[in-house]
Amino acid sequence: MTGPLQLDAETLNACVSCGLCLPHCPTYRVTGREIASPRGRIAAMRAVETNEAPIDDAFRAAMEECVSCRGCEPACPSGVQFGKLMETTRAALPSPRSRVRRGAEWFGYRVVLPRHWLLITCTWLAWLAQRLHLVPARVGLPRLSARSLARGLELPTGGTPDAWLFTGCVMDAWLRDTHRSAARVMGATGARLAQPTNGGACCGALHLHAGREAEARALAERVMQSMPGVAPVVVDSAGCGATMKEYGKLLGSADAHAFSERVRDFSEWLAHQAAPRLRPTGIQVVIQDPCHLRHVQKAHGAVREVLAPAYELLETADDGLCCGAGGAYVVTQPELSRRILDRKVEALRAAGGGADPIVVSANPGCMVQLRGAGIDARHPADLIAEALDE
Numbered sequence: 001m002t003g004p005l006q007l008d009a010e011t012l013n014a015c016v017s018c019g020l021c022l023p024h025c026p027t028y029r030v031t032g033r034e035i036a037s038p039r040g041r042i043a044a045m046r047a048v049e050t051n052e053a054p055i056d057d058a059f060r061a062a063m064e065e066c067v068s069c070r071g072c073e074p075a076c077p078s079g080v081q082f083g084k085l086m087e088t089t090r091a092a093l094p095s096p097r098s099r100v101r102r103g104a105e106w107f108g109y110r111v112v113l114p115r116h117w118l119l120i121t122c123t124w125l126a127w128l129a130q131r132l133h134l135v136p137a138r139v140g141l142p143r144l145s146a147r148s149l150a151r152g153l154e155l156p157t158g159g160t161p162d163a164w165l166f167t168g169c170v171m172d173a174w175l176r177d178t179h180r181s182a183a184r185v186m187g188a189t190g191a192r193l194a195q196p197t198n199g200g201a202c203c204g205a206l207h208l209h210a211g212r213e214a215e216a217r218a219l220a221e222r223v224m225q226s227m228p229g230v231a232p233v234v235v236d237s238a239g240c241g242a243t244m245k246e247y248g249k250l251l252g253s254a255d256a257h258a259f260s261e262r263v264r265d266f267s268e269w270l271a272h273q274a275a276p277r278l279r280p281t282g283i284q285v286v287i288q289d290p291c292h293l294r295h296v297q298k299a300h301g302a303v304r305e306v307l308a309p310a311y312e313l314l315e316t317a318d319d320g321l322c323c324g325a326g327g328a329y330v331v332t333q334p335e336l337s338r339r340i341l342d343r344k345v346e347a348l349r350a351a352g353g354g355a356d357p358i359v360v361s362a363n364p365g366c367m368v369q370l371r372g373a374g375i376d377a378r379h380p381a382d383l384i385a386e387a388l389d390e
Ligand code: SF4
Pocket: 024, 025, 026, 027, 028, 036, 037, 038, 041, 065, 066, 067, 068, 069, 070, 071, 072, 073, 082
């Protein structure tokens, strides 16, 4: 099939419309609309690809309302690669009509995210605006820390480490203390660490979600060059890790496949090291599985493994349904994002026995989203660093 979306015919036709994915789709769960389900979206893609329907506003809305959580993939008995279909479809959509939106996307994706110094500068401005009470709470910006922003990570750059700690873009600007926790825990295993040598800071995950494949590919090349050698590349952001584990598919080169093989989520890497000594804290924490850790990396078991010696772990009963963060989804689809989040918060509170629980989440986007709803969300690295018995 070589229609306007350039989708792979085999992938598209793998869907047999059974509907088993529907309960696992957060947008279908909150709207009940077929077009907001994986099956409905695939049917719409098929209609466009066979020229039975145009790429109109309704089609664009159906594609943009998807959180790209990929919760539908493990639920699908036919193995439909929905993430690939959605990425290719979004890349084929024409530019949005709104000039304001085009300008904002160009500034965010093309100008700021690839230049880490500029992202840090913008974060300082946001910090100042926050202190002057100019940032409304609904924007969802986490409480920024001047102390954390002013101090680098103090890891060597380059060399031949035992493991690289990938620092990322937004996470390094907004949640650098979590990188410090990760470095401390990794150091406690005896590993010699390094951080990327150059500006290979943005992995391209946000670009890929937004259908900006060419930019994502360029960023992926830069990230790969920033961490040469064979040492594992440890990532403490589940969304970034998922994208970097798929660089092989994105770039198609032997180098990219080899790089992807080296990528490990923080907990996944830690579970295979000589475990640092942890004190049992007796503290209960509810686990929130970031979609890209659970459905894409399938590394959510490692989070439980590394936390269990120090914390009492509680599970939600919602089968890992998305929290509605999804890259820039909270900005582009605020109402749907809020409705999905409300369901998640309900499930987390129920798991915590009704009270506001401590929640552990391995993805910065989910942490920020949950904190915006008043949930005390922490990263596994922060919790483990607090329990280190040094
Ligand atoms: S990726 Fe998530 S939101 Fe999109 S169709 Fe699949 S389950 Fe639904």
